[in-house]
Amino acid sequence: MDKRPGLIPELIIPIGAVAFGSYYISTVASLPFQARIVGIYVTGAICILSLALFIRFARELRSGEKSFSFAGFLSDPASEGRRWSVLLLTILFIALMPVLGFIVSLFLFVLGTVLIIGGMERLKVALLISTIMTVTAFTIFILFVRVRFPLSIVDQTIRNWVF
Amino acid sequence: MIRTTRPISRRSLIRAGTAGAAVGLFTPSILRAQAAYPNRNINVVIATGQGGGAETTARAFTNVLREDLGVDFEFEFHPGAGGQVGYELYASRRDHDGYNLLYSNMHPEIITYATQNTNYDLPEDIIHFAKTGGTPIVFYVGADSPIETVEQLIEEGRRRTVTIATSRLPHPGTIGMLSLADAVGADFNLIPFGGGNPTSMAAITGETDAAVLTAGVAISLGDQVRVLGTFRPSPDFDDQMGNPPSVNDVFDTTIPGLELANGWAIHTDVWKNMPEVRERLVTAIRSAFDDPELRAQYEAVNYPFAGVEYGDEAVCAQIREETIELARRYEDRIRES
Amino acid sequence: MDQVSTITGLFAHSLSYWWVMIPAVILGNIVGAIPGFSAANTIIILLPLTLSVDVEVALIFMMALYSASQVGNGIPAILVNIPGTGGAAATTLDGYPMAQKGQAQRALVYCFVASIFGGLIGTTFVLALLPVLSQVGNYLHSVEMVVIILFGLTLIAVIAAQDLIKGLLAGMLGLLIGAIGTDFIYSEPRATFGMLELYDGVPLVPALIGLFAISEVFVLIERGRVVQDEFMDVVVSSRLYDVWLLVKESLGSWFLMTWTALIGVIIGIIPGAGASIAAFVAYQQARMFSKTPDAFGTGVPEGVAAPEAANNGVTSGTLVPLMAIGVPGGSTAAIMMVVLQYHGVTLGPRLFIDQPELAYGIFTASFITYLLMIPLMFPMAQYMSKVTSFPAFFLVPTILAFTLLGAFVPRGYMFDMGLAVAFGLLGYLARKTGYHVTAILIGIILGPLMEQYLMRALRISRGDFGILFSSTVGNVLWVFLVITLVVPFIRSRMAQRDKESA
Structure with missing residues (x-):
């Protein structure tokens, strides 16, 4: 496998920034001068800097210093597996909270995350941590502060039962 | 951030408690199961930030309405884009069930509606149905300013560019000052400061030559500002501001009598299809004006009670039509300014 | 003299409210x-409480809560890289x-000492010079603020020094993300992707905790704990005496803390500005006057002390x-005003004549509160620093859950939780790729x-950039800014020459 550091990950931010800058300009094109000015100057700067960066990357590629790959971005498969599983779980947590409600989604999320990182052998600890977290968060956010998180039947029943 | 607040008043607690107990004792259980509107807390959406005039006056009303309707009010604040965020959120993401109301700064929010591409329609989606009061638009300078009168301000404006702080460009104050400038041939440069407090501050610290805002704000600033003129003479307010002259009288102009009105709005389909909700709300809001407690609520927060008057659906519709017409007329002028 | 004795009496009076503080x-x-x-938002939640008690109790309660929450912000910023506010973001840079490096306890002590010291200096300064300070607003307008914020923005170039192009690109991307939302003049939406939630701009809390805390969590999964393995043996010292030694050490930076606390006071006076600007400007100042500017960002205690002192000066x-004009300078002050209004107190110059016990009392109360924090907070430092050696399987879920829920709180949109994750990914990518x-x-x-x-200044001048150099105070600030930028450059050149000649 190629041992040289890969360039592709480094390209994401400049390409993304140029794309975002172009989108930004497209939304302000018809606005009065004062609403436009910052976007134009900053996007201009982004384009110049990205261009400088692309030239540098091209040189590094040609001199063989770096390769056109993802090398160096990902670490060992076990850690990466955990990292992206946690991310997936986080997205699921946010997506499912409106359906499952506060308590159930939070409990499952914490439980799942502890198990992903700590391993299945920590099931008891995981149950303990997720129970304590859920109770603490419910007490603070729902009972005391009444933040308007999506509540399911479970949440409402418990809240009514406490009050 | 959303939360319930219940300013404690011993009297109201006792009263509510007694009333609650009485209702509980004497109402047959079947009736209680299908209790009439409202039987749970009412949610109020406000399209400006916390601590503004809308919140203060809305709370004065809900503190009175709470006793009549027997339920509590919860507030949520969604400022941004001159009211567009709050209105859009109210129209599309709050249940159309009569338990969600909107309390509005009518004029600026209608101007925003008239000049922006919004995803809601007035009055097809949201209808203003009860005006709770209005404050005249006035303009003033800081106490240390060399400018003493409205004539001097105009004189300065003919000689050089005069800077005027305003809350935001889509605002009746902006329209007033621009139409005054056009009528007398002065050069006014309107600078939006994004809210009442920074606007006042700009005039007091001398960053701008003058500021245009509501009479309520000017009165609350006391002798730190000097009110030069008003767009809508109103004896109750004028007394407390050193009787500033009416712009139209001084310059013989025909600028509309600009004010900033507050009022309640609701989803139009609820208004049309749920007569029991409509009747109950209108009755409660109407009778709040006769309750001495309302005045007490205003006085408790040092807000002028002058200008607090009920206006029905037709009054609101008239405000809406006139303001939309005014905003469309000045749309390009604001953009060019 | 009369006023002096009034104020002295007020200190004793404030102290009698220790049970509230x-x-x-x-x-x-x-x-x-x-x-x-x-x-x-805590004061808002507690409105029923503050409205039902005596006005003085309410005021002292709010003031103590406000001061203490500023200090509290620094704790998660140092321990787990969670800046809860813009002001605390500067604290994370070195905290x-x-x-x-296993120095959590040291960082916390510096944070507490600087906060308390800064708070005490700030209140003393305000009490002594209130009539003068209430005039500050007359001299610092939009133009001057542009220059003051530039002090903070130059940090981008400084931080980017190791890889200038990448650092500047990152800074520009940040500026462009910051320019999402309706503009300040016409309220026209810009680059909102059609999303209502972005009309008012990118919400700060999700962006902060996403970029810092959540991206850090993704790194933590791999590393196991906050403290790096090679420093595990230096972590813990749980004797109170060691805390005392650290306090003495940190007081050596008294001049830095005084200077940055005063920066905080001045910036705090300007309406709309506040802790974020003050903390970054203070950080930039500390770096500029440091003998080892290049060590900033790698964990130097002055990098914690400066922003914390400034935050509490604010x-x-x-x-x-x-108090002086009756116009609140920030959101907390606005809420305090609402409470005071409900109690029938009219703010403004007359208050100092009519009710000096309130007008000056708020500052003496703040002073006493900071004093009371000394016995309350330092013992905590030794226990709190243990968080840094907690295992990842505990820390990661706890941080993720609390930050995500925290992202929701200020506005109540599910969208903001998703936004925090998106910023977390951006932050992770940026870390990984330099x-x-x-x-x-x-x-x-x-x-x-x-x-x-800037927009306001340019609107006042109708687009003429000359306005930026039109005021005396502004021009003095420009000169300072240029000096700030040039001095480090000259210093490093001289150091290089010394090395060459040696």
């Missing part, structure tokens, strides 16, 4: 440490690297326009403030 300090620390909460500064997360963050925090003042 102690619970308020504890509560303030807790809410300050939870991301998404702030003194402002978290210190925690990673606390007193914000109250100056509120674009500076801090540069992005400074752009997001200071960009909108900069745009607001």
